[in-house]
Amino acid sequence: MNRLILCLLFFAFVSTASAQFDANYDESKVPEFKLPDPLKMFNGKKIRNSKKWEKNRCPELLNFFTENVYGEVPGELAISSVQILEQSENALNGKAIRKQVDLVFKNHGKTLDFTVLIYLPKSVEKAPLFVGYNFYGNHTITEDVEVIISGSWARNNPSFGIINNQLTEQSRGVRTNRWCVDKIIDAGFGLATIYYGEVDPDKDDFSDGIHPLFYIDDQQQPAANEWGSIAAWSWGLSRAMDYFERDNAIDESKVVVFGHSRLGKTALWAGASDERFAGVISNEPGCGGAALSKRRFGETVWRINNSFPHWFCKNFRNYSKNEEALPVDQHELIALIAPRPVYIASAEEDRWSDPKGEFLGALYATPVFELYGKKGIEQTEMPGVNQPIQNTVAYHIRTGEHDVTEFDWEQYIKWAQKFIH
Incomplete structure (x- = not known):
């Protein structure tokens, strides 16, 4: 009998706890x-x-x-070097210029780099630009076979051919629906995108990505008021903006930052914290x-x-x-x-x-x-x-x-x- 009562109490507790954690979708339950x-x-x-x-x-x-x-970015860090990994004057069936630009950062004996994929309309001398992160690699936003596949950690997604946290050729073009590259170019805008995992892998682990470049002594994670991943991704967008100011083919006064979902949160923080966007x-x-x-x-x-x-x-x-x-x-x-x-x-x-x-x-x-x-x-x-x-x-x-x-x-x-x- 005691065992039955204990079981009933346990299930009642689990049920109550579960109800507390359920999302509210009822407007009448929105608190005042x-x-x-x-x-x-x-x-x-x-x-x-x-x-x-x-x-x-x-x-x-x-x-x-x-x-x-x-969270606060615990210091400043400028681009150490810029490398043009690949460039074409005849991309997207001849209507665009393609650049793949590697931005390198060094601090405290550590190095991080990330690649910006840029498409610019050939019809515009100094193009306005949309810039935003992608979730599964630059190669996923287009069928363009020249786009380099990132070697950085990625969240597994077997339907995209991503296993063992590695991006693969199988995922090329799987997110073209989210980017409408041709429409953007045809409208006279350029597009720049970055795989967000190159700036900071999207996992609860501050041992890789940009954070360790700012650690002091034996620090293992950010302080309570220091940056989480959203602020780190925002930081990366600002560093991309540093590059856009150097690129004569881009109108740096007309750069619009874009993001979806968690990267939409990132876009808002980037825009709020960097007036150049x-x-x-x-x-x-x-x-x-x-x-x-x-x-x-x-x-x-x-x-x-x-x-x-x-x-x-x-x-x-x-x-x-x-x-x-x-x-x-x-x-x-x-x-x-x-x-x-x-x-x-x-x-x-x-x-x-x-x-x-x-x-x-x-x-x-x-x-x-x-x-x-x-x-x-x-x-x-x-x-x-x-x-x-x-x-x-x-x-x-x-x-x-x-x-x-x-x-x-x-x-x-x-x-x-x-x-x-």
Whole structure:
């Protein structure tokens, strides 16, 4: 009898614990919360113009996100050397220039390098550019057989021919649907992409990637306020920007940073922390990206810090199941990009990323853009599916799942042609 009671108690405990960890997809269960005002200082003072925003509120918010969410880069490190691994004036059936550029970094006796694949339209003398990371290697975004396969660690994906954490020829072109290279080139834009695993492998292990180049003495992992992987990937995008400023074929004043999912979170942080990016596109970034953390809908701070503890700095764990204590939310991250244009996108079936929370992030960032006379999200209700709002702050929700589609790129290109000056 005692054994039966113990078993029942055990299953009741497991059931309760499991329920606590289940994602909430019910709007009626979203907790009540007070959203912080991006135009009010932590001390309560109101911000009334762009000069006060830039002098007082922007640095205050940027510092909080740096110290408590993404983590601080513990120093500076310039490109040690640049090597053109391969170049062609006759790529993509003759309409593009292709470059594969290796950026090398050295510090404390350690070396890291990553390769930037660049396509530029031959029809444009100094091209505007989209830049973003890919998940499975530069060779996956195109059928182009000249694109080099990375030798870096990769997450296993047998359907892509990736086993033993090694990228292979079998995965060439498997993600062409996510990049629409021809449409980008035909629109007069260039495209640059980097395999994110070359900058920092996406695993809870700070023994490889860029982090060890900054370690001091016997340090084994970042300090509590130092960078997780998202900040490391953002750092890599800024170093790519350092190179773009040297390349006479690229208009460095018109570089738009793009990312999807965790790399959408990365694009937002890169744009917020590096003003050289002319615009930001964040595709379905979810929690820690554009979605409001305080909604606790779909992916949450607790879930993300437990499933991917390496993405954010350790200080962010203070807000796991404690979002009400956050003095900021993600609309203020988006606001840090002002007055530069920013595009947030959702997918109807991607509830994990919380489309409504992503929309609200864009909506509540809008007052900061309005300080500069820029137009943001003016309607308080989400737009219809496949009906984009294209202003300086742009948003759409499309049909489908967590992905990047041709529809997405068509909107991004149209928006960039209008707002990237």
